[in-house]
Amino acid sequence: MTPLITANQLEELINSGENVLLCDCRFDLVDPLAGKKAYEESHIPGAIYVDLDHDLSGKKTGANGRHPLPSPQAWAQTKTRLGMSPNTLVVAYDKQGSVYASRLWWMLKATGHAKVQVLDGGLDAWNGPMGTVPRKPTPASHAIEPRPYVGLVLVDEVVNNLQTQSNAVLDARANDRFHGQNETLDPIGGHIPGAINRFFKDNLSATSFKPAEQLFKEFVELLGSTKPSAVIHQCGSGVTACHNLLAMELAGLKGSRLYAGSWSEWCSDPNRPVET
Structure with missing residues (x-):
């Protein structure tokens, strides 16, 4: 699966009824609450918010970096909570040149989730409808097994x-x-x-x-x-x-x-x- 999906391809997938889990990954390193606030104001309809600090990072010790990876066990629990079942097509986007969407892409790929793509151009490329009602994640029906990060x-x-x-x-x-x-x-x-x-x-x-x-x-x-x-x-x-x-x-x-x-x-x- 190519790492990227265009806005037109994504809109066609959504309109076809394909089961797509949209992940809004907007974030600001200087203002960590800005991404979630922007999501709550407007987002691609049906998208959930995935937070760099809370979902895509683990606990900081002061010696393991500003955004350490969560343990494989913690990441599996997060994937389960967010509804990222192994066969779910995950499409990630942001409004920062796909930086934070790429982090989610890598974390999923590295732990064996094959069906993940990044929306090329992010929200700037999206010409479809926008929603204003935040969506709570629907947890996966079965707990996702932890897998080590390959690479x-x-x-x-x-x-x-x-x-x-x-x-x-x-x-x-x-x-x-x-x-x-x-x-x-x-x-x-x-x-x-x-x-x-x-x-x-x-x-x-x-x-x-x-x-x-x-x-x-x-x-x-x-x-x-x-x-x-x-x-x-x-x-x-x-x-x-x-x-x-x-x-x-x-x-x-x-x-x-x-x-x-x-x-x-x-x-x-x-x-x-x-x-x-």
Whole structure:
């Protein structure tokens, strides 16, 4: 299943009576309540709200990043509560260039949920009706079994990679934050030594993803002969990194992995080196 669905395709699916679980993933890192408020004011009819902090993140310890992944057990419970049964087609959208929708896409794919897509262009591309009545999730009829995240990289592997250089570390943050400038979200600026930078917005043309052929060309120019399986994605807290991962998948460069702790976890330990 292609990672993306167009607004026209989605509207046709909905009108056909297809069982689609729409997930509104709007969020604002600076104002965490803004996304839910926007959803409550207006959303694609029938959509439920999926919150980055409460649904797509686990408990913070102060050393595991700003948006640590929930445990496989906790994520299975959330999927059950939200009605994400294994055969349910999940379509995620936001209004931030598909950043938060990509996080949901990756979390589902990584735990074996095959039928998940991101609305290309998000709400900016949607020309269909809008609703104002929030929908409460309908829980799945059976508890969803926990499954480990396939393609998840832990911090120790990234530390070891400093010596082995067996993987390319791809940082999705803006170029200034990558270079330790204008850092407002994390206490320390800079990047993991040896990382290369690909700002997630470079995947977009306006609010939609660039064509697959163009993405393929740009990633190959950036990564050279590095195989997709040797690419570790990271960002500030494991969110925008999913955007790069989805873009590579769209380009046919499958098999790259996610360091979910990302910079916010990395910089929490003063013993880990920092490059600017």
